[in-house]
Amino acid sequence: MTQYRLQQVGSQFGAACLFLLSAGTPLIATAFAQPAQAQSANSNVRRGYTQLSQGLVDQAIATFKSVLNQSPNSLEAKLGLAIGYARAGRDEDAWNAYQRVLEQDSRNRLALQAVGKLGGFRPEWQPQGIAALTTLLDITPDDLEARAQRALLYSYQSRFTESLSDYQIVLQSPNPTADVLLGAAQAYTYSGNPTQGLTLFERYQAESRDPIGKNAAIAYARALRETGNPSKSIGVLEAVLPSQLDDFALQVRGELAQSYLANNQSALALGVLDPLRDRADARLPLARALNEIGKQTSQTALRGEAAQLYLAELQATGTTDTTLVREVADVLGGIPGQQQVALNLYRQLVQQNPNDRILAIRRLALESRLGSLPQAQVIQQVQALLQPFPADPAQQQAVAQALIPLEPNVALLPVYQALLQAGVNEPFLHFRMAQLLIEQGNLAAAQAAIATYKASPQGTKDLAPDILLADIDRRQGNYEASAQRYLRLLAVPNLDPDVAYSALRGLAGIRVVQNRAVEALALYDQLLQRNPGDWQLRLGRTAIAYQAKLISAAAADAVLVQFLQFNPGETPQEFYTLATLLPPSPQREPLYRALLQADPSNLDVQVRLIQVLSQRNPLEAQAMANRLLVQAQRMVTANPNSTLQTLFLRGRLAAALGNLKQAGDAYQAILSWQANNLEAVSALGGIRFQQRDFAAASQLYSYVLAFQPDNTTAQRSLAELAAAQGNAIEALDRFNFIQSQQGGGPENQQRIRQLQESFLQRRGFNPSWERF
Numbered sequence: 001m002t003q004y005r006l007q008q009v010g011s012q013f014g015a016a017c018l019f020l021l022s023a024g025t026p027l028i029a030t031a032f033a034q035p036a037q038a039q040s041a042n043s044n045v046r047r048g049y050t051q052l053s054q055g056l057v058d059q060a061i062a063t064f065k066s067v068l069n070q071s072p073n074s075l076e077a078k079l080g081l082a083i084g085y086a087r088a089g090r091d092e093d094a095w096n097a098y099q100r101v102l103e104q105d106s107r108n109r110l111a112l113q114a115v116g117k118l119g120g121f122r123p124e125w126q127p128q129g130i131a132a133l134t135t136l137l138d139i140t141p142d143d144l145e146a147r148a149q150r151a152l153l154y155s156y157q158s159r160f161t162e163s164l165s166d167y168q169i170v171l172q173s174p175n176p177t178a179d180v181l182l183g184a185a186q187a188y189t190y191s192g193n194p195t196q197g198l199t200l201f202e203r204y205q206a207e208s209r210d211p212i213g214k215n216a217a218i219a220y221a222r223a224l225r226e227t228g229n230p231s232k233s234i235g236v237l238e239a240v241l242p243s244q245l246d247d248f249a250l251q252v253r254g255e256l257a258q259s260y261l262a263n264n265q266s267a268l269a270l271g272v273l274d275p276l277r278d279r280a281d282a283r284l285p286l287a288r289a290l291n292e293i294g295k296q297t298s299q300t301a302l303r304g305e306a307a308q309l310y311l312a313e314l315q316a317t318g319t320t321d322t323t324l325v326r327e328v329a330d331v332l333g334g335i336p337g338q339q340q341v342a343l344n345l346y347r348q349l350v351q352q353n354p355n356d357r358i359l360a361i362r363r364l365a366l367e368s369r370l371g372s373l374p375q376a377q378v379i380q381q382v383q384a385l386l387q388p389f390p391a392d393p394a395q396q397q398a399v400a401q402a403l404i405p406l407e408p409n410v411a412l413l414p415v416y417q418a419l420l421q422a423g424v425n426e427p428f429l430h431f432r433m434a435q436l437l438i439e440q441g442n443l444a445a446a447q448a449a450i451a452t453y454k455a456s457p458q459g460t461k462d463l464a465p466d467i468l469l470a471d472i473d474r475r476q477g478n479y480e481a482s483a484q485r486y487l488r489l490l491a492v493p494n495l496d497p498d499v500a501y502s503a504l505r506g507l508a509g510i511r512v513v514q515n516r517a518v519e520a521l522a523l524y525d526q527l528l529q530r531n532p533g534d535w536q537l538r539l540g541r542t543a544i545a546y547q548a549k550l551i552s553a554a555a556a557d558a559v560l561v562q563f564l565q566f567n568p569g570e571t572p573q574e575f576y577t578l579a580t581l582l583p584p585s586p587q588r589e590p591l592y593r594a595l596l597q598a599d600p601s602n603l604d605v606q607v608r609l610i611q612v613l614s615q616r617n618p619l620e621a622q623a624m625a626n627r628l629l630v631q632a633q634r635m636v637t638a639n640p641n642s643t644l645q646t647l648f649l650r651g652r653l654a655a656a657l658g659n660l661k662q663a664g665d666a667y668q669a670i671l672s673w674q675a676n677n678l679e680a681v682s683a684l685g686g687i688r689f690q691q692r693d694f695a696a697a698s699q700l701y702s703y704v705l706a707f708q709p710d711n712t713t714a715q716r717s718l719a720e721l722a723a724a725q726g727n728a729i730e731a732l733d734r735f736n737f738i739q740s741q742q743g744g745g746p747e748n749q750q751r752i753r754q755l756q757e758s759f760l761q762r763r764g765f766n767p768s769w770e771r772f
Contacts, residue, residue: 048080052087060084075104082114091121102132112136116149126153144170152183158323160191161358164394178208186219191394192401193425194226195457213240214248218255228457230262245275254285258292269293283313284324291331298494306331307338325349326359333366333405336497342366357385358398365406371570374598379409389418400426408435427456434468441645443472463489467502474510477676483510501527508544515711517548535563539574543581548712553582571598580604584611603628603649611656618657625653644670644677651683663687678704685717694721712738719751728755 044067051060064081067074082097095118101111112132119129133150137143151166167184170176176184181204189197201212201220212220217240224233237256242249253272260269273289276282287309294302310328319325325345332342346363353359364381367373382403390396400419403412404426413436416429430453437446450468453459466489473482486507489499504523511520524541531537538559546556560578576595579588592609596602606628613621632646651666664687670680685700698721704714719734735752 042076045074045076045080048077048084052080052084057084057088061088073104075101075108078104079108079110082111086114086118091118094118095121095125107135107139109136109139112139113146116146116153119153120149120156123156126156129153130157144173148177148180148183151187155183155187155190158190158326160187161392161394161398163187164191164397165392168393178204178210181207182212182216185223186216189219189223189226191397193397194223195425198223198227212236215251218251221255221259225259225262226457228460230259233259234263247281250276250279250282250285254289257289261293261296266293266297280316283309283316287313287331291335295334295496298496298500300336300497303335304337307335311341319345319348322349322352330362333362339366339370343370343372358402360385361399361402362405365402368406371567371572374571375407375409376597376599376601378406379411382406383411383415386415389415393422393424396422396424397426400424400429404428404432408432408439410436410439412436427453427458430456431459431465431468434465438468438471438475441475443475446472463492463496463499464502467499467506470503470506474506474513477678479510479514483507483514486510497530501530505540508540512544512547515548515708515713517544517550517712520544521550535567535570536572536574539563539572539578543574543578546578547581549716556582571595576602576605580608584608586612586616588612603652607652607656610653614657621657625657628653644673647673648680648683651680651687655687660687660691664691676707678707682711682714682717685714689717689721689724692724694725697721723755731755 044063048060048063048067051057051063061081061084064077064084067077068081071077078097078101082094082101085091085094085097095115098111098115098118101108102115105111112135116129116133116136119125119127119132130150130153133146133153136146137150140146147166148170151163151170154160154163154166164184164187167180167187170180171184181200185197185200185204187197188194188200197219201223205212217236221233221236224230224236234256237252237259241252241256253276257269257273260266260272269289270293273286276286276289279286287306290302290309291306294300294304294306310331314324314328317324326349329342329345329349332338332345335342343363343366346359346366349359350356350363361382364373364378364385368375368378386399390399396419399415403415403419406412408416413433416433416436419426420429420433430449434446434449434453437443437449446468450465454462454465459465466485470482470485470489473479473485486503489495489503490507495503504527508520508523508527511517511523521541521544524537524544527537528534528541542551542556542559545551546553556578560575560582563575576599579591579595582588589609589612592605592612595605596609599605606624610621610624613624629650632649647666647670651663651670654660654662654666664684667680667684667687670677671684674680681700682704685697685704688694688697688700698718701714701717701721704711705718708714715734715738719731719738722728722734723731732752732755735755739749739752
């Protein structure tokens with residue numbers, strides 16, 4: 001179709017030239033004043049165009065060649081020769097001929113248009129075709145045909161942001177052609193917006209009599225599959241699947257495998273790929289299909305095979321093909337064990353394309369995931385990249401897709417909101433919104449965002465929202481309901497590894513809250529069996545064991561030091577957790593300051609630093625606490641849902657500074673809002689203990705145990721209360737109960753021994769181990 005249109009352009013140009021010549025244009029007027037040789041050349045040029053208009057293409061080519069032998073700089077002859085080559089189907093000759101025209105006249109509109117058309121014929125011509133059309137659009141910005149052709153070439157290069165920017169302008173015209181509709185439908189589908197792609201495919205079918213065939217059928221099938229209609233997708237692909245195994249068949253089989261999988265026909269999915277194996281020309285379609293099947297069925301071996309195929313293709317073609325490098329980086333970034341390779345590719349791409357902020361955001365997301373760049377720096381750089389916020393819808397869509405792999409941060413909430421308000425069709429943004437709303441305590445809005453995501457085609461088959469719903473249950477105090485959600489997820493066959501990981505971590509967290517530390521540690525052991533080299537898991541397990549007093553502070557600190565030795569510069573969340581669970585220590589002040597430099601908003605680290613400063617520099621500690629309280633008050637003003645969080649902060653800061661009365665007042669205020677907030681009850685019990693109001697402390701801890709009989713912290717606190725009041729036998733009974741129920745660890749055993757020694761010595765006996 002494109003070549004046919006180019007021939008028509010040549011014919012029209014020839015006819016136009018003949019008209020101008022016969023009408024007495026300045027060209028013919030000057031011909032009379034020229035030497036005989038020049039007049040002869042002009043006469044032959046006219047004869048060449050006449051031959052073109054009569055369909056005598058070969059004769060016209062010979063005529064124009066003859067003219068150029070006599071007059072090498074004749075622009076009209078160069079154009080005529082290029083048109084002749086194009087009409088004869090000699091694409092390469094036509095391409096070279098038009099290049100010679102542009103060498104002489106770089107803004108020749110006909111040559112620019114023709115080079116843009118020819119750019120779609122061969123992949124290596126696409127960049128020059130785009131450049132020619134860009135120049136043409138600088139001359140005639142309203143040329144919708146040129147803009148549509150540039151959009152098509154951009155899509156061939158997988159530069160979908162630029163492609164969609166052009167298509168959006170062309171689609172706003174009163175009657176976009178069927179070719180434009182079909183090209184735009186494919187671009188939207190491949191850019192990750194299958195809903196809009198399907199809308200355009202359906203519009204094309206309504207306005208055109210031609211069926212959707214060949215390459216467009218592959219995109220149409222993908223749009224159908226990704227909008228929840230895999231069976232129709234299969235029908236489309238099976239109808240166009242050729243019997244011979246050519247390049248088109250390879251592409252169809254790769255897409256058909258994914259449609260079979262989406263239709264729960266996994267055996268057929270793998271079977272249709274068998275002819276693609278061990279074929280160098282099938283590496284990419286096979287890799288794409290295997291990666292998708294492996295991701296959907298949680299088969300890591302298939303994803304590993306896909307990674308090797310991608311790397312083999314990259315090695316065979318080199319890294320000059322930026323489109324391929326970008327695809328490989330995008331895919332390997334989601335495959336464990338290949339993410340460092342992906343990061344290196346992203347860094348290379350960003351260096352080559354310093355103005356591509358989408359690439360830069362993708363690189364930052366992977367830097368964050370690997371912990372190679374502090375989260376605070378990642379967020380700061382992302383915010384800088386989004387200034388100014390893109391107004392172009394295609395750019396907004398690309399930004400949304402680039403942000404998806406980045407773990408949500410409250411600083412990005414305005415960005416998510418702006419993207420959704422702009423109408424960006426990226427359902428997972430609602431999931432990210434829900435995560436941030438949960439962090440802010442706005443659980444009702446979070447549930448609404450989850451419902452919106454689950455209603456999308458992508459969300460209907462995604463189990464990740466159940467992780468968020470389980471977290472909401474936890475935050476509402478429905479611990480067992482939360483645990484049951486996690487357990488139901490873990491019972492799903494072939495559960496996505498990321499969802500399984502989150503479910504195990506979440507369930508472990510519930511068991512910690514329920515003071516069932518032994519069960520939580522068993523869950524972490526399962527995770528470590530799957531990922532033995534995962535330092536985040538090791539840090540998390542150590543934090544749980546230390547919090548439950550199953551290991552000593554020295555043992556926990558040793559893990560902290562070991563992590564710093566092996567992972568300098570990395571600061572995962574579990575590292576913060578362990579560092580702030582350990583008692584405040586002046587020796588760790590440099591660590592606290594380094595952690596705050598990486599994440600200035602971390603309240604736990606700020607509290608630990610204030611505790612250390614209160615011993616060395618009380619005024620600096622009080623000033624830091626005051627700044628935090630001012631920030632918290634601003635947060636309450638902006639978001640009333642954060643009032644409870646602010647009261648907890650007041651209590652913690654007051655306790656850190658030794659202001660026990662202020663701390664107690666803060667926790668009492670929480671209980672006036674939520675009388676059954678066990679975290680506040682337990683914290684208030686600790687304050688009363690320090691104030692030596694043992695009766696009140698005992699009553700508060702007993703209240704906690706009434707709701708959480710397995711709460712080891714409350715049990716241990718009651719044991720210490722009994723010891724503080726001289727009730728050694730009661731204290732021993734309580735510590736022995738902890739030891740028998742969950743294993744109290746070395747600290748619990750040491751405390752039992754201390755109480756036994758004290759008890760015997762008060763009665764005039766030496767313990768057996770001290771008699772000699």
